Amino acid sequence: MAGTTLFEKIWQAHVVDEKPGEPALIYIDLHLVHEVTSPQAFEGLRLAGRPVRRPDLTIATMDHNVPTERGPITDLIAKAQLDALRANCEEFGVPLNATGSGREGIVHVMGPELGITQPGMTIVCGDSHTSTHGAFGALAFGIGTSEVEHVMATQTLLQSRPKTMQIRFSGTLPFGVTAKDMVLAAIGKIGVDGGVGYAIEYAGEAIETLSMEGRMTICNMSIEAGARAGMVAPDATTFAYIEGRPGAPKGAAWDEAVARWSALKSDADATFDRIVDIDVTTLTPQVTWGTNPGMVVPVDGTVPDPADFADPTDREAAERALQYMGLEAGTPVTEITIDRVFIGSCTNARIEDLRAAATVVRGKHVASTVRAMVVPGSAKVKHQAEQEGLDKVFLDAGFEWREAGCSMCLGMNPDTLSPGERCASTSNRNFEGRQGSGGRTHLLSPTMAAAAAVAGRFVDVRELG
Amino acid sequence: MRELRQVTSVVAIIDRPDIDTDQIIPKQFLKRIERTGYGQFLFYDWMKEPDFELHKPEFKGAEILLAGRNFGCGSSREHAAWALEDYGFRVVIAPSYSDIFRSNSVKTGIATITLPDAELAELKAALAQRNELTVDMETLTITHPDGLVITFAFDEFAQETLVHGLDDIARTLKRDDAIAAYEAATPGRFDTRTLST
Ligand code: SF4
Numbered sequence: 001m002a003g004t005t006l007f008e009k010i011w012q013a014h015v016v017d018e019k020p021g022e023p024a025l026i027y028i029d030l031h032l033v034h035e036v037t038s039p040q041a042f043e044g045l046r047l048a049g050r051p052v053r054r055p056d057l058t059i060a061t062m063d064h065n066v067p068t069e070r071g072p073i074t075d076l077i078a079k080a081q082l083d084a085l086r087a088n089c090e091e092f093g094v095p096l097n098a099t100g101s102g103r104e105g106i107v108h109v110m111g112p113e114l115g116i117t118q119p120g121m122t123i124v125c126g127d128s129h130t131s132t133h134g135a136f137g138a139l140a141f142g143i144g145t146s147e148v149e150h151v152m153a154t155q156t157l158l159q160s161r162p163k164t165m166q167i168r169f170s171g172t173l174p175f176g177v178t179a180k181d182m183v184l185a186a187i188g189k190i191g192v193d194g195g196v197g198y199a200i201e202y203a204g205e206a207i208e209t210l211s212m213e214g215r216m217t218i219c220n221m222s223i224e225a226g227a228r229a230g231m232v233a234p235d236a237t238t239f240a241y242i243e244g245r246p247g248a249p250k251g252a253a254w255d256e257a258v259a260r261w262s263a264l265k266s267d268a269d270a271t272f273d274r275i276v277d278i279d280v281t282t283l284t285p286q287v288t289w290g291t292n293p294g295m296v297v298p299v300d301g302t303v304p305d306p307a308d309f310a311d312p313t314d315r316e317a318a319e320r321a322l323q324y325m326g327l328e329a330g331t332p333v334t335e336i337t338i339d340r341v342f343i344g345s346c347t348n349a350r351i352e353d354l355r356a357a358a359t360v361v362r363g364k365h366v367a368s369t370v371r372a373m374v375v376p377g378s379a380k381v382k383h384q385a386e387q388e389g390l391d392k393v394f395l396d397a398g399f400e401w402r403e404a405g406c407s408m409c410l411g412m413n414p415d416t417l418s419p420g421e422r423c424a425s426t427s428n429r430n431f432e433g434r435q436g437s438g439g440r441t442h443l444l445s446p447t448m449a450a451a452a453a454v455a456g457r458f459v460d461v462r463e464l465g
Numbered sequence: 466m467r468e469l470r471q472v473t474s475v476v477a478i479i480d481r482p483d484i485d486t487d488q489i490i491p492k493q494f495l496k497r498i499e500r501t502g503y504g505q506f507l508f509y510d511w512m513k514e515p516d517f518e519l520h521k522p523e524f525k526g527a528e529i530l531l532a533g534r535n536f537g538c539g540s541s542r543e544h545a546a547w548a549l550e551d552y553g554f555r556v557v558i559a560p561s562y563s564d565i566f567r568s569n570s571v572k573t574g575i576a577t578i579t580l581p582d583a584e585l586a587e588l589k590a591a592l593a594q595r596n597e598l599t600v601d602m603e604t605l606t607i608t609h610p611d612g613l614v615i616t617f618a619f620d621e622f623a624q625e626t627l628v629h630g631l632d633d634i635a636r637t638l639k640r641d642d643a644i645a646a647y648e649a650a651t652p653g654r655f656d657t658r659t660l661s662t
Contacts, residue, residue: 017643022622025640027647029654037542039498048634059657065496077496084498095658114660121654128541128565142565144543145500146572146633154637156644160620162564192483193535196564226538228564247655292483292538313482313533320481410540412492431487431539433510 003267005164006233007199010139010264014122016156023158029121031151032107033060033094035085036412037126041149042088054155055093059116060085062099063106067413068375068402078413092152105378105404108132108346112216113380115245119234119261124151129346129428131222134231135215136238137264139199141228162228163273165198166266169206171281176462178356179214180348180426180445182206183221184286184296186278192294195227198274201266202232206280212241213352220347221428224293233265287333287458288430288443290321295430297333299448299460305329324432325440326420333458336442340423341372341453342435343399343446345409348426349377353446354385357426358393360450360464366398367456373400373415375407399453411436424452466574468630472555473599476592477527479518484532485539486566490548503544504551529556529598531589536577537566546573556600558607560585571623574630576602578617587613602628 004012017025031054038060045052052058062085065078073079082099089096097103097110104110108129111117119137124130126148133140147157167186187194200222207215215232222230232238239258242248249257284298295318297304306318306329322329327336343349343357354376366372374394376382382404385391391401408415409427411434417423419438426449430441444452451461494506511517518524530549536559537545546569549557557570558578570577578600580588591609592598599608602624607615625631637644 016647017640025637025643027644027651030657036495040500040543043498043500044634050634050638056653056656056658059660075496081496081498093658095660116655116657116660118654126541126543128539142541144541144546144565144569144572146543146569150634150637153634154644155648156637158622158633158637192538193561193563196535196561223539226535226563246660247657249654292485317482410487410492412495429485429487429539431485433491434487437491437510 003270005266005270005272006137006201006231006264007139007164010120010122011161013120023160025156026122026159028124028151028155028157029057030111030116030123031058032111032123032125032130033058033148034063034107034125034127035081036064037145038088038148039081039084040145041152042092044149045092045152050153052092052094052152055095057155058094058152060089060094060096061104061107061110063104064406064410064412066099066405068405068407068415070403075414102379105380106346106349106406108220109350109377109381112136112212113245113378114247115242116247118242119238119264124157128223129220131228131230132216132220132346134219134222134229135212136242137231137234137261139229139231142223162199163197165195165200165227165274165276166272167200167202167276167278168204169202169278169280170204171206171279173206173280174283176447177280177283177285178445178447179210179217181283181286182280183218184288184293184443185283186276187221187225187294188286188296189278190225190276192224192292193226195222195225198227199229199231200227202230207232208235211352212237213350216350217347221293224428234261285445285448285461287448289325289327289333290318291324291430291432293428293430293443295321299333299458301333303327303329303331303333334460335457337422337457338370338424338452339421340417341370341449342375342408342423342425342427343373343449344375344377344407345427346377347428348446349375349381351381351384353426354381354390357446357450358390360447360461361397361399361454362393364397364454366453369456370453372398372453373402373408375402376404378404408435410434424449424458466630466632469555469574469576469602469627471599471601472528473597474528475524475526475596476529476531476598477519477524478531478592480531480533482533483535483538486537486542486545487539489537489545490542495542495544500547501551503548504553507548507552523596526553528553529558529600530554532557532559534560536562538563541565543569543573546570546575550575571626572633574627576600576627578619580615580617584615588615
């Protein structure tokens with residue numbers, strides 16, 4: 001019999017019930033909740049008189065809506081939503097890491113930080129970037145609000161089994177090139193719908209040598225290639241990250257867990273429905289030029305000419321993107337000037353990301369034409385960064401240093417772009433209006449964003465030495 | 466959920482690829498805690514453009530939307546499906562969809578019909594002559610008044626859910642024995658309520 005993939009091992013271990021011609025009923029080990037996609041689900045439970053079946057496998061936080069400046073929340077509609085989460089969590093017995101608790105943060109930063117994101121688990125959240133947790137060898141994916149309610153009521157989901165794709169990154173990552181560049185290059189290669197219907201496993205030497213932060217960055221953006229889930233087989237790096245965290249097994253249970261987790265990898269003879277190979281040795285820092293994450297070029301490249309796209313649909317989309325982005329075909333990326341810099345989001349606001357960005361700006365200053373901000377991914381990341389003095393580095397360089405939250409990744413709180421403003425952003429989506437109506441977003445890595453802040457335009461971070 | 470058996474209507478065409486859920490319903494409208502009333506905010510930014518497709522008088526009253534590939538990509542916000550439904554759409558026809566949007570649509574009572582490019586081209590040509598279609602979810606057919614008939618594949622479980630307007634949760638709760646048996650055989654890893662930090 002042929003071997004099985006990591007995905008298949010986790011899937012098989014979670015099938016509760018299966019009927020022919022129907023999606024499988026799979027068990028959910030952890031349900032993460034935030035304020036935006038949960039109120040209607042709680043309301044549904046209330047109307048039907050149903051409890052949350054497993055509050056002990058559920059945990060909530062406040063992230064999407066919260067202001068990142070200290071002081072009371074002034075947006076009354078946002079406040080009502082946060083109040084609703086608090087009341088719902090109390091009513092249904094769901095633990096909540098509320099703003100000010102010191103444990104709050106972007107939901108996909110919080111889970112790993114608490115040690116409750118573990119290998120072999122199924123993890124869901126009403127948020128498409130739940131794929132982040134796959135970095136630990138978990139099957140993690142985003143769901144809609146009706147599914148949130150379904151998980152709350154039954155701790156299961158009806159799911160059709162996705163196909164499997166393996167993306168193999170071979171070679172050693174060159175200086176100045178990061179996990180963000182790897183995933184942007186992968187999306188550029190397979191396209192924003194290349195992963196639709198698939199669960200992706202990332203493998204290869206360049207993945208094995210990555211930190212957990214880097215693996216999370218890559219798994220996080222699986223959904224930008226259309227894949228609901230992305231995952232990496234757990235290894236010593238994974239175990240070292242989890243060990244000692246609040247939710248991690250302790251003592252003998254830890255050793256047993258590590259033994260179990262060590263078996264979670266695709267067998268050598270396992271087959272995938274699709275395999276994609278990417279050699280990272282020639283990879284360069286990437287910058288998006290358009291209005292989806294697949295519209296990406298190397299920093300030493302130029303804005304593409306729509307006329308060069310063979311497919312008429314792609315050509316029209318490129319034309320519209322250039323018009324929205326206010327860019328001319330053929331412009332070198334390093335000649336594009338920026339107005340704003342955002343270092344944050346569940347893609348790139350972990351401690352390692354902030355350290356990397358700080359290295360670039362230390363002793364330098366943000367260009368006079370640029371407004372730049374750093375928004376740590378969680379209260380804990382913020383605290384740790386402050387202990388390491390990173391806040392000083394950023395503040396001295398002229399960055400704003402904010403409280404944790406999603407912030408300008410989606411601009412639900414007051415942190416938004418004004419129409420026409422151009423932003424170098426470490427987040428994951430450059431859709432029209434994502435960071436504010438009319439705003440223009442370019443996605444890149446934390447070091448590239450930091451370098452752009454100093455120069456006032458995109459620069460090749462490799463040239464800074 | 467409303468049943469969805471048959472829809473006859475004009476077809477609104479937004480022939481762009483990769484229409485993401487941030488366009489369908491921008492974030493500023495996700496702060497509401499209700500499930501209804503999102504139709505007025507559908508395609509909020511694009512609606513400001515005078516030549517946006519949905520302003521075309523001939524698309525008025527459309528319950529069927531025809532769109533480009535990878536429709537509904539991006540954010541998992543079910544509000545996108547709620548907004549489409551509240552605006553009046555019951556059926557979307559496109560070459561492909563994002564997985565999460567497709568799942569959210571079924572729960573909202575919207576059928577997402579996938580057609581290959583060749584059939585879509587035929588359909589568009591027919592609609593250019595006369596803009597009207599009947600979509601039948603029981604027989605899985607699309608019928609144009611001038612005679613074009615297209616049959617399409619649709620997930621059987623999702624079809625049943627839509628046609629009968631079924632509630633997934635009530636159906637799953639009937640399988641409580643299987644869930645309880647799974648739980649009994651699977652020891653817990655942690656209790657989120659007692660995590661000391
Ligand atoms: S940081 Fe951005 S992408 Fe991540 S959960 Fe928040 S809004 Fe979503």
